[in-house]
Amino acid sequence: MRLIKIRILFSSLIFTLFVILFLSSERTATSLSSVLLSFQFVPVLIKIISNPGFLVIMGLVFLLVISLLFGRVYCSFLCPLGAMQDFSIALSRRLRKRKNHSFQKPLPWLRYSILALTVALTLSGSLVLLNLLDPYSLTGRIINHVMEPSFVWIYNLAIEIPKFFHIYLFQKETAYIPPLALVVSLLFFFSIMLLSARHGRLYCNTVCPVGSLLGLISRLFLFKFTLDENHCAECLRCETVCKAGCINPNDKTIDTTRCVACFNCVAACPQPAIKYQYAPSLAAQKKWSAQRRSFVIGSAAALFSVLLAFNNKVRAALYAARRSQKPPATPPGAVNLRRFTQFCSACHLCVSACPTKVLTPSFFEYGAAGLMQPLMDFERSFCDYECNVCGNVCPTGAILPLALEDKKLVRIGKAEIFEDICVVYVDHNNCGACGEVCPTHAISFIDKKNILYPEVDTKYCIGCGACQLVCPTTPKAIVVHALDTHEQAVKYVHAVKPVKRPQMPDADFPF
Amino acid sequence: MTDENKTNRRQFLKKGLSLGMVAGGAMILGKPDFLLAQNAPQGLPDLVAVRNGEPDTLFNKGIELMGGMSQFVKKGQTVVVKPNIGFPRLSQAAATTNPLLVKTIVESCYAAGARRVYVFDNVVLPTSANARNCYRLSGIEDAAKEARAIVVPVDDFSYRKVEIPGGKTLKTAEVHSLILDTDVFINVPVLKHHGSAHLSIAMKNLMGIIKNRMEYHLTGLDQCIADFCLYRKPDLNIVDAYRVMMSHGPSGQNVENPTNVQLKKTILLSRDIVAVDAAATRIFGREPEEIGYIKMAHAQKIGNMNLKDLRIVTFAL
Known part of the structure; x- marks a missing residue:
């Protein structure tokens, strides 16, 4: 009791x-x-x-x-x-x-076939079945x-x-979940x-891979x-x-x-x-050999799955299936696309924790084998410069925890300005929305006849997507291109000498 | 007073009356200040500049020279104080308005008999995950709350669409309901360098009360900044030039000892938003004619950028 x-x-x-x-x-x-x-x-x-x-x-x-x-x-x-x-x-x-x-x-055949297939797919680098069935x-x-x-x-x-009592609280937001x-x-x-x-x-005794393995x-x-x-x-x-x-x-x-x-x-x-x-x-x-039968079937399944997993052709086919045409950006700490998709169990804890909700569940963006693994959706949001929460909460290590100072220099994508769309280059009007929000000073402005033209210095760019999000044109005049393998960005160093303007005498006003 | 100013007032009155109900209501309720917001009462200065003090002493001297807070806030009125809280920066970075200044203004409003004082800004969102970060880091949330102000979160999106009378580029704007529903509007910008508008001062600060910010960027930033003032000018502009960010604006450096900030220990007060921008431009070390929106606003007779035409009172502590 x-x-x-x-x-x-x-x-x-x-x-x-x-x-x-x-x-x-x-x-x-x-x-x-x-x-x-x-x-x-x-x-x-x-x-x-x-x-x-x-x-x-x-x-x-x-x-x-x-x-x-x-x-x-x-x-x-x-x-x-x-x-x-x-x-x-x-x-x-x-x-x-x-x-x-x-x-x-008992349904040992069904049970151990599911387990075998899950193990085989997992070992060959696709977590699709494990992710779908893992209880956590x-x-x-x-x-x-x-x-x-x-x-x-x-x-x-x-x-x-x-x-009504003049007490104002901040609203909460939820992530966008693709239908x-x-x-x-x-x-x-x-x-x-x-x-x-x-x-x-x-479910635990037929479908769940953890249950089957423990069985x-x-x-x-x-x-x-x-x-x-x-x-x-x-x-x-x-x-x-x-x-x-x-x-x-x-x-x-x-x-x-x-x-x-x-x-x-x-x-x-x-x-x-x-x-x-x-x-x-x-x-x-x-007397009743359910266990023995299960063990035999299970062992056979495991053997089969290992054989399948280490077959080079199977691995190559699965990796190719995962690569869609234009892979999306992965969160800082993912290191590279392949590593990320092989370690992420799609629990969406990062999606839930992400304060800007830029991490969004994918569907087919990583290919069929990366179903539901989160991606950086720059159409909807941007990656906050002062945040490293996704790596800190990730339970599988797919997103490695990074110190904030290191994360600020991880380049997950590269911004590019299209001068044929940008309003400053087309209309010769000041805009500068992209530079206003750039956290790394990768976007600077060139003053020509009092009009300020934006330029990107990609060595500082970390691909946070803020510029793409604010860009007022349709289609966007500044776009972040995702990087397969993350890079190290250069830290922007401010001029050591303070900007000197002629100092006025203390009691003097310039008017 | 110049002829220009007189015609301006006449035009403004005309427009105000043609708006009918709203303006009529304001008159009946005994708030002619609203319609005459631009011109100072006889004998009082158009613009006040004070330097060499701390933000609180500077403001106290400045408002005294402007005729006291009672010129702007009457007993029982609701007030909105609109600082620049646009960026997730420490107050030392000078990207946001000085918190002590905000606090002193709120206290002064309550001392003048204000019923409620609200503080808010529409944060430049893709700079921080949470608008709260800007409120907190800048020190303004704490400072304003200390002075019993009601700090309104910006993601409380209650905006109403309004027409801009005579707007060249900006025809409509979605304005925060606090601006529309409160009696007194005090604009408290910080003077700073701005990468895409040269300078951010009082007129630029009004982008923090509207929602369709991106329309400004898309259709012409300078013209839209100027156009908006045709709809509503603040009753009082207080420019914080205590710490001034001289480069890398509008966001600056998020450190305690930024190399691009100069201590100018100055504040400017005026009812005329163009004049105060022009004066602040000089403080920064540039000429008003170089700044697109100041020139445009002057041409549209929103205010006067010719400082020599104005009654300016300066004071060094």
């Missing part, structure tokens, strides 16, 4: 923290993300390759140790999507009359695309009220919620749930509370590959039949 309560409390806390992570300000998000996301399987597995650090290594060791010791406790205690599904299950059980779960036949990234997108806009909308409506990306998120959100309401944790190694778990035939009164209470549907009452077995360690069965069993105990080699369960 107590373990269930702890689980419910803990997983609710984790889920709440995830919602806070996505809704909070930049500073809170930065500190929260490093702690919270060091204990999520997929981000940690990617980050251990992309940007290993103490916390990441500790996180991975912790996750492996608790999994090997206690089974799939990750799925019930730490996984935000698991918490979301548990909420939907609890809600549906409260609302509907039919309250019982029942044993579900999925939750991130659901919070970012569904919950955050509603929250911000309510907040913005609410701040209208204090205005197709939104449709994908909504589709996943509603189908997972419905699936869990009707079939419990079916594959479940033979090694030290603590397991065991069903003692001798004490069982066949009351079936355990079956009716098992969200994973992994307790088979007919031959009295528990399918450990699918058990999500929710502790419901232990609490429900009136006899001392179901126990959670130290059981390193499970000799008792030889």
Whole structure:
């Protein structure tokens, strides 16, 4: 009984923290993300390759140790999507009359084919399936695309009220989510919620790559749930509370590959039949070989996927598929396009944290293999010079954290002025909007007959996109061209000598 | 007073009356100041310049020479103080109005009996992620709040479209509702170098009360800056030339000891927005005729850039 309560409390806390992570300000998000996301399987597995650090290594060791010791406790205690599904299950059980779960036949072929394909695609450098199915990234997108806009909308409506009392608060903004990306998120959100309401944790035991991987190694778990035939009164209470549907009452077995360690069965069993105990080699369960079959299928799938992944032709084809005609700009810290697309799990935490909302989910811009990975949308916004939050919150290391001073010199694109469109060159009228907003003094003005003509010095340009955003002409007379590989910009040095004007005597006025 | 000024006033009155309701209402409510905003009452100076002091002492002396704040703010009126908070810069960078000056002005408004004093600026947005950064970094948010001003966030986008009577290029503008709905409008620009308009002073500062800023840039910055003044001139312009950014404007250097800032310790006050711009141009070390919008505004009789025609009072502390 107590373990269930702890689980419910803990997983609710984790889920709440995830919602806070996505809704909070930049500073809170930065500190929260490093702690919270060091204990999520997929981000940690990617980050251990992309940007290993103490916390990441500790996180991975912790996750492996608790999994090997206690089974799939990750799925019930730490996984935000698991918490979301548990909420939907609890809600549906409260609302509907039919309250019982029942044993579900395993679908090992489907399950391990999905895992094999995911692993194969991931190893060959395309995260598309992993990104779509990873429980953390999925939750991130659901919070970012569904919950955050509603929250911000309510907040913005609410701040209208204090205005009557002459109290003015700053509005909040949400990122623009391309309709197709939104449709994908909504589709996943509603189908997972419905699936869990009707079939419990079916997603976790058929689709989720983390669940499948943990299922594959479940033979090694030290603590397991065991069903003692001798004490069982066949009351079936355990079956009716098992969200994973992994307790088979007919031959009295528990399918450990699918058990999500929710502790419901232990609490429900009136006899001392179901126990959670130290059981390193499970000799008792030889009769029904679901585990063995799963293990064989899983191993075969893994072997197949590795073979596929290291086939050069497959890799080349996938990389070519990812490269669209004109790849978009990647955020500072991404280093280069290829690295970024190979490490980003499209959780959209950066999209949510980005204060200017220049980071926007892509759809096909990175090619089909980079589905949903964020891009710098200079049509809509610009990259704030005084900000490095995306690298600080990125849980996978796809965007490396940069010190603000370093980030200010990372060139992600290059601006170009088109003199045949620019109003100053065409109409000989002052405009200068681009220079006004340029943070690096890359745009300077040449004075000809009191008209100021803009010029770009690309050695200072970092490609933040501010100039493109303010340029008043249609089409834009100044455009940032994305760079595949980021470059180092030159720091603008102000003249050491202050500008000297003839100093007037102290009491003198020039009129 | 010159003939030019007289005809100007007549024209202005005509336009004001033809606007009907609004102007009539203003007269009935006992605010003829609004219609005569440009001309100083008899015996009082057209322009005041004070130097060699701190922002607060400079202002206090300046407003005294202008006849006191009661000339501009009557008991129970609402006031909007519009500094330049356009850039996410420390006040030392001189890209934004001096916070102490803003604070002193707000206090002076309340002392004159103002009911409410608002402070806001439409931040040049693609310079900072959040308008709040500009409000905070410049020190103006804190300073204004200390003086009990209501600091209005700029992303509170409540703009109304207005016609510009006689605008050459700018025919309509979307003006912030605070400017339209408050009784007194005090313009508090900072004098600084500007990369695309040469200088940013009082007229340029009015780009911070409108929304269609990009239309200015697209159709002719100088002419639009001048045209807007045909719609509404501030009741009082106070130019902050305490620290003056001499190059790399309008954003300048975001450091505590910028190399392009000169300490001039001067402030200018005037009802005439063109005159105050002309005087500030001289303070900067240039000639008013060189600045496009000043020349245009003078030609459109928005104000007078010929400083020798004006009653100027100077004072060195």
